[in-house]
Structures are given as structure tokens and as C-alpha cells.
Amino acid sequence: MVRPTIVFDLDGTLVDTAPDLVDSLNHCLISHGLQPAHEKDIRHFAGRGARVMLQRAFEAQERHADLSEQTLANLLDLFIEHYRSHIPGRSRPFSGAVDAMERFAEAGWTLAVCTNKFENLARPLLGGLGLDSRLAAIAGSDTFAYRKPDPRHLTDTIAMAGGNPRRSLLIGDSRTDIDTAKAAAIPVVAVTFGYSDVPVADLDPDRTIDHFDELTLALADELISSLEVQDR
Numbered sequence: 001m002v003r004p005t006i007v008f009d010l011d012g013t014l015v016d017t018a019p020d021l022v023d024s025l026n027h028c029l030i031s032h033g034l035q036p037a038h039e040k041d042i043r044h045f046a047g048r049g050a051r052v053m054l055q056r057a058f059e060a061q062e063r064h065a066d067l068s069e070q071t072l073a074n075l076l077d078l079f080i081e082h083y084r085s086h087i088p089g090r091s092r093p094f095s096g097a098v099d100a101m102e103r104f105a106e107a108g109w110t111l112a113v114c115t116n117k118f119e120n121l122a123r124p125l126l127g128g129l130g131l132d133s134r135l136a137a138i139a140g141s142d143t144f145a146y147r148k149p150d151p152r153h154l155t156d157t158i159a160m161a162g163g164n165p166r167r168s169l170l171i172g173d174s175r176t177d178i179d180t181a182k183a184a185a186i187p188v189v190a191v192t193f194g195y196s197d198v199p200v201a202d203l204d205p206d207r208t209i210d211h212f213d214e215l216t217l218a219l220a221d222e223l224i225s226s227l228e229v230q231d232r
């Protein structure tokens with residue numbers, strides 16, 4: 001039988017990237033004469049990638065009329081350049097994330113990352129933090145022609161890792177992740193410590209966890225077997 005696959009979201013799930021996201025965002029906002037954002041604002045802005053993050057930050061200051069396609073493209077370049085040059089910056093794995101990855105790898109699970117970060121930012125970040133060696137696939141927002149909440153971003157990540165969507169699980173922090181997993185009919189565990197502007201429990205994930213220590217092999221097996229029951 002194909003090994004089960006555990007797919008992790010990146011920003012707000014595996015890694016606390018808010019300090020660096022806000023620094024790079026503020027580099028852009030200030031360059032355009034806007035007020036800087038605060039780290040807690042990332043909860044409202046993150047989840048759909050850097051472009052949407054910039055749009056949401058401009059909207060929050062009622063300056064979205066400033067964002068022509070060209071201005072947005074220029075700001076996105078500025079964001080990417082600033083972000084890339086500071087990797088890994090102050091970003092760190094959330095408490096228990098590294099142990100959880102080890103636990104699943106040692107139990108024979110395939111590990112993958114499915115993120116709305118650009119792939120060429122996600123890879124150096126995961127590499128810089130030493131998290132990439134266990135990962136069979138890293139798929140960013142531009143890896144395929146579609147991205148979360150499109151379920152194919154998740155199912156193609158699983159395929160890339162050599163897995164089967166009927167034996168897979170997503171761990172995420174936002175509405176985007178939960179919507180993606182539901183559309184793909186894949187169980188989803190939501191972390192409560194990430195970047196969501198509403199309590200994740202209200203978004204109806206299969207489970208919520210407050211710490212990675214709660215992401216046990218027994219819980220993951222239980223969620224995967226619920227799929228096998230449905231398939232019978």
C-alpha cells in the first residue's frame with residue numbers, strides 16, 4: 001500500500017514567519033507613503049500569498065485605489081526582493097513542529113509542503129531552517145497553474161510526493177487551507193496558533209490542535225482511516 005502523506009501549510013503552520021512578512025510588507029507600505037502594519041495584522045493579510053497580502057494591507061488603509069496592475073506588480077517585486085534577501089530572518093519553526101516532522105517521517109509517512117508562498121521563497125526558507133531534508137515535495141503558489149484554495153494545488157502536491165489523496169492529511173492554519181482540503185475531500189487539522197482572523201474551530205476543520213504535540217500518529221491514523229471507511 002502507498003505510504004500515507006502528511007502535507008503541511010508553511011506560513012503560520014510550520015513556521016512563524018509573521019516577523020519577516022511584516023518587515024517586508026512594511027518596506028513596501030512605507031515606500032508608498034502608507035503607515036506600517038503590525039505583526040498581528042498578518043492574521044488578516046496572510047493565507048493567499050504575497051500579492052493578496054499587499055492588496056489587503058492597502059485596503060486596510062483605504063488606499064486600494066492606488067493599486068494599479070503596474071503598481072501592484074512593482075510592489076510585489078519589491079516585497080519578494082526584500083523578503084528573499086532576509087531569509088530566514090527572524091522566522092522560526094513553531095514549537096514542536098520539528099519533532100512532529102521527525103515523528104511522522106520515522107513512522108514511514110511521506111512529508112510535503114503546500115504553500116501559497118512563491119516556491120522560490122519557500123525553498124530557501126525551509127532549507128535555511130533545516131526543514132527540507134524530510135520533505136518529498138515543496139509546492140508553492142506558482143508551482144502549478146493553480147493554488148489554494150483550488151484543491152488541485154493540494155492533490156498535485158500529494159502526487160508530486162508520490163502519495164495518494166485517499167491516504168493523506170493536511171495541517172493548516174487558515175480558511176484557505178480548510179477550504180482547500182474540504183474541496184479535495186482530504187481531512188484537515190487546523191492549528192490554533194497560526195494566522196487566521198477568525199477562530200479556526202469556526203471553520204469546521206476535522207480537528208484543531210493548540211500545539212504540535214497534539215498531532216499524534218494515532219490522530220493522523222484515525223483521520224486517514226475515516227477515508228478508508230468511506231471508500232468501502
Ligand SMILES: O=C(O)COP(=O)(O)O
Nearest residue numbers: 010011047048049115116
Ligand atoms: O503567506 C501566505 O499568504 C500564504 O502562505 P501559506 O499558504 O504557507 O500560509
Ligand SMILES: [Mg+2]
Nearest residue numbers: 009011012173
Ligand atoms: Mg498558512
